């Protein structure tokens with residue numbers, strides 16, 4: 224069997240089937256169907272407020288589907304008792320835009336933190352595991368530094384090492400490239416691809432960066448207008464004739480992507496209460 228065949232035959236880590244997601248009576252996204260398999264890097268793209276973060280919240284079970292089903296590791300997230308959901312979440316690494324490192328701990332202890340919290344790993348093994356993960360992000364020799372002593376780009380990489388220290392099967396990245404200089408951006412993209420291949424995990428990234436994500440992704444999904452507008456390989460999307468996709472890829476300000484935030488039922492109620500004109 225080739226690796227491509229192995230990939231296509233393996234069970235999905237994450238499966239969205241006809242999913243609607245939203246908050247209260249406001250539906251952000253409808254009809255989302257998506258399979259993410261081990262070893263895949265999937266880029267989630269879309270305009271501001273299109274629902275990318277909402278999709279991640281659905282994947283971690285933070286919000287439940289308004290309709291349809293979301294399975295992670297083969298389990299229906301809506302049917303799991305809270306304890307079981309917590310166990311599943313331990314198989315996911317989440318990297319938020321603000322890495323939120325502990326400023327009172329050094330680099331090493333920041334990465335060691337999840338191991339100390341969730342495992343009883345002997346100290347010698349823990350030291351080696353943490354150094355290995357720091358090595359994977361190129362920061363082994365920074366282990367002893369305080370967080371105040373490292374740069375913003377380094378802090379991102381420490382947060383990445385911490386997100387992978389429990390060897391998650393699914394890693395969710397919220398805008399991993401935001402605010403990085405072009406070199407750090409390329410390094411981070413290659414790191415995400417390399418870690419996905421090395422750990423055999425799946426990586427889902429929310430990103431606005433067309434160039435870097437197209438360079439490393441197996442699959443790109445574009446959300447907008449309350450649905451999944453397109454999904455396919457970077458090559459498929461680059462060749463698309465669809466206006467929205469073209470506008471998105473080329474970053475043009477004019478086109479079908481709306482500038483105005485759409486009115487929601489909650490806004491209509493608020494406006495009425497305040498006597499504003501629609």
Ligand SMILES: Nc1ncnc2c1ncn2[C@@H]1O[C@H](COP(=O)(O)OP(=O)(O)OP(=O)(O)O)[C@@H](O)[C@H]1O
Nearest residue numbers: 246249251269270271272273274275276277278429
């Ligand atoms: N906790 C919440 N309660 C109610 N509405 C929310 C909540 N979080 C997000 N929304 C709404 O859901 C919609 C999608 O937001 P989301 O954060 O998923 O967008 P996004 O694509 O990640 O945007 P951006 O790229 O600007 O971060 C927006 O209209 C937003 O106002």
